[in-house]
Amino acid sequence: METIKLELDEKKHGAFNLYVDDKKLGEMTVSIKPDLLTVYHTGVEPEAEGKGYAKKLLEEMVAYVRANNLKVLPLCPYVHAQFKRHPDEYEDIWKK
Template sequence: MTEIRLELDEKKHGGFNLYEEGSKIGEMVISLATDRITVYHTGIEPVAEGKGYAKLLLEEMVKYSRENNLKVIALCPYVHAQFKRHPDTYADVWLKQE
């Protein structure tokens, strides 16, 4: 069973971690601020690549952002590429950096 958990430290740094049968196989590294979420990196273990797990992490992060009225700073190349590829889908959460 696939499970995604938001795990943060006391400074609100951490990430959305993806577990498969109790083993961590992916992560989306983030930090939270009052009105925004900064995404730094998305990574999936090599044995689990190509199964759509990065997309699951992206969907969970966007859902969390919408539920908490947060804007997303997409420093992660994967997230930035998805936001650019589908701007209408993510327009409400994407905080574009100049």
């Protein structure tokens, strides 16, 4: 079973980390300001590819952003591609 944890340092830089059985298999690197969450990178370990983990990280990040009334600056190619592919789904949180 996978678990996703938002782990930040004191400057609010960090990642949504995805763990399976206490092993980190994916991450979405972010920084958070009072009204903005910037996504820099999404990555999944090679042995965990193809299991939908990047999508789960995206869903967790989007839920966090909506719960905290933030906008998203998608510098990560994966997140940017998803926002472009599904603009209606992310229009409310996408900082263009």
